Amino acid sequence: MLWLYLHFPSLLLDNLSAAAPAVPMALAEPRRHQLLAVNAEAAQAGVSVGQSVATAVLLCPKLQLFPPDERRQQQLLQQLCVRLYQYTGDIALQPPDGLCIRAGTMLQLYSGFAAYWQQLQQLLQVQQCRVIAACASTPVSARLLARAGRQCLTLDPEQRLKALQQTELSYSDLSTEVQQQLARLGIRHIGQLQVLAPAELARRFPHEVVGYLQQLAGDSPRPLQFYRPASQFQHYLLLQYEISQTEILLRPVSPLLKQLQQFLQQRNQLCRCLILTLYFRQQAPRQIRVQAMGGEVQAARWQSLLSLQLEQVKLPEPVYALELQALQLSAAVAQNSTLLDDKQSGIEKNTTLSKVQLLSLLAAKLGQQVLHSPAYVSCHWPEQSLQRQAPLPEKEHNSTAASLMADKPYAIRPSLQLAEPVNLTEPIQLLSAPERLESLCWQSGVLRQRDYYVARNRQGQQLWVFKTPAQQWFIHGWFS
Structure with a gap:
């Protein structure tokens, strides 16, 4: 079996740099005040991993510092998994920075590994994230090669074995104490362990060493939990800078709405409600609820509704993070259309508003509590026959009007x-x-x-x- 491991050494920093390509950035440890990762712009200015924050700022005054965020890192890894799942199956998340893929089952579909890897590589290039890929016959071996920085994409078993033997133990999953014990004996590479007899390994070293070598060889497989598509949409986003104006909030929300559109289209679903949560430093989080009465899938429609809602919001302090959650998902119903319905007065059909979409816009602008729909009561006196109720879906409204005409065919109202x-x-x-x-x-x-x-x-x-x-x-x- 062929396994492919994708290692993302700077996933969070690559995501931050994609939004501002020309800005030098770095991840800094808050307690030790040391740099954990730097992007290319910061490296050109002389900033490197392990430097103190004070030294880095002296070398590059425009350097932007961000703390490591495990939650955001996990979400980015999950998003990559969602996108890759469109082209390959059997993906296992390896937090905090890796994905393990069972590639052997996909070779027949793509007519070889070269075409398969080209498809995945094109998708990864669009995401603008640095990746180190490695192939091996076991997941643990592929993980070790990728984490060691060895871009090993050959299908030759001898070349993969040679690369594995030359890999240092510092990239393995062995504990630090065991690695130090092996280093005192001059054992620093995987190949030096593999030449020792199993009986001698079990006698001289902890069982952890023997178990790890068995996992590398595939004699004791490590269980993997493969990815399954989520049934709900919920994304948390840590902003690169704090936002104090509501109109600027639409910029970071726009990519999330596009992800929502892709999520709904893949499942042939509609969403009737979105909740945008704004996070502040001092104040409690604030939720903004947006309704689409007939259900919506297009990101542009949701952005229009959200823009109308944000016009009425006053921020008590700057927003440092936000979260988008989709509620009330339902199956999309196919709508029949004729040739003459494709264009109306020279306007494309997808630019016109339906009755339900118009109601959603009015609710976002004026508030849902001011919208009413006529409700007919069985009474011949006009003031009592017509009442107000909450806006109804279009089908219910039409059926109510039809029942009125059936009850009173003589009435002209x-x-x-x-x-x-x-x-x-x-x-x-x-x-x-x-x-x-x-x-x-x-x-x-x-x-x-x-x-x-x-x-x-x-x-x-x-x-x-x-x-x-x-x-x-x-x-x-x-x-x-």
Whole structure:
């Protein structure tokens, strides 16, 4: 079996440098004030790993320092695994900086290792992360070669064995005490251990040494937990600099929304709710909830909704990190379209807004509590037959309207109906015969009577008016 190990020696720093390519950066240990990793720009200025922070800043005044972040490192490794999973299977995460891939099962699909590695390499180049790859017959051997910095991509077993024998023990998984014990005896390479007899190894050295050699040879395989696609989308992002203006927050959020779009498209799903969590140094985290009533998948649509929400947010202090979480996922339903629906008045279809998308924009701008949808009640009196409720999905709204017309096929009602009638103060022309409505109040015994007409005013608007027995005229609505 052929195994491929990908080692990312500076994954977090590569991710930070990708956003600002010309800026010298370094990871610094907060307690010891020493540099753990530097990018190419910092190395050109004379900054190197192991230097003190004071020395590095003197050599490069523009140097930006970041603390190591294990959580962010794990997320970046997970994101790489998600992208690689589109082209290869059986990927095992090796925190904090590696991925182990069972490559032997993919060679037949790609017609050889060269085409397979070329496909993976193209994807890794897009991610702009430095990687050291190594092949071996066991996962532990491939891991050892990659961590030692040996780019070993040959399929020749003899060349792989030779490279393994020349690898130093300092890159192995043996404990520091065991490595020091072996170094005192002059044993510093894997090959020096492999030539010793197993009985002598078991007698002179801890069982850890024998077990590790067995794992290298494949006699005692190390269990691996292979990656399975996540069912939920949740990403935490540590910002490169603190942000105090809400409009700038859209810049780091935009890549996360594109990842969400890819996540949904791969699963043929829609998302109805996003939660953006803002993290502050002193204040408690703040959550911003964004709703897409009909479900949404496009990153551009989510960015528009989020932009409207952020316009109303005032930051109490700068934001140093954020987290994006997707809720209420559902299966996407295919929509039939005709040839004439592809373009409307010269505008591409994907640039037009549906009713549900318009409701989502209004909810993001004005607040969902101010949006209402008409709800029809079985009552012939206009003020009581029309009520307000929360906006309904488009299918439910259409079915409700259809049921109304089925219940009252004779009724002619305006599209815009007032909650309370207002006095008619302009001349009109009647266009229909009267429709009499009566209502007897059983508590007071008072009979209410109205004669409704369809009328037109001088501006050409069609009105819904009525006349009372006292010859008073009122407007109750307008027809579209």
